[in-house]
Amino acid sequence: MSRIIFDTATTLNGFLADDEHSLAWLFAVDGGDDPDETLLPQGATVMVEGSHTYEWGLRAWAESDQREDWQAFYGDRPVFVFSSRELPVPEGADVRFLRGTVAEALPELRAAAGDGDIWVVGGGDLAGQFLDAGALDEIAISIAPVALPSGAPLLPRRVESDRLTLIETRQVGQFARLVFAVDRTR
Template sequence: MGRIIFDTATTINGFLADDDHSLAWLFAVDGGADPDDTLLPTGVAIMVEGSHTYEWGLREWDVVAQPGKWQEFYGDRTLFVFSSRELPVPEGADVRFLRGSVAEALPELRAAAGDGDIWVVGGGDLAGQFLDAGALDEIAISVAPVALPSGAPLMPRRVESDRLTLVEVRQVGQFARLVYRVG
């Protein structure tokens, strides 16, 4: 059984996206639009994201009209999206929608991932639900030199230090990379 990893970029004051759920701030940072390969998790079998993250990607990359762009980020991986709404799917993309709690969906996600890892792409509340379910194994954060006045928080819940063990700190271009094991 693989790990469940929340791997994301954040501002120095802890926001994943601005008030409009946009990641434009990230792509304005040198290296933000084309991240160093060492920042991307390896061994990922499936990806999981919430509806705001999914909808932002649909709009930003216009992948419904240009489905070839889907491959640039997702490749051939299955993407699971937690959403209570019907959303469009780019042609040729393997997107599966989930409703309900993360805890209820875990058996399906783990079966789809097999021995590979599960990458929780975003958002912070979804990652927090994996944490609440006791299923999150690692949090990897790339901190960008940007501050936003408000937006979507990195982890909108209280997490005490006894649950996190710092296992890696390094500089990657303009980003500070922090990796925590979740206990």
């Protein structure tokens, strides 16, 4: 069965995006706009994100007017977006919109992933919903040397230490990389 991994970058004070849902802070960090390949889940065959993450990406790639940026990041993987709204889809992209709960979507996500992993790209509340459903296997975060006064929190849930086991720490350029295994039985 495929693993479900929440893999993201965060500020040192735990925000994924600023108050306008922008990730510009991340791309201003040396290495933030071209991440080390070892920071990305290599076995992910499906990507999942919330509507704010998806919309920010659409705006960023539209501003750069470079469709190949989409292809470079997403590749040929299907991208599932949880949204209650109709949103545009880049030409040639495999974007599938989901409504409802994470628990309801799990069979479709697992079927699309096959033997590969499912990468929850963002946001934090969506990752929390996977955690609530007992489906999240791993949390991998790259902490950037940035602090924001407010914004979208990394994981807006209370998660006690008995659910997380630190399995990796390392420095990758300007980022501190932490990986935790999640105990899904609690």
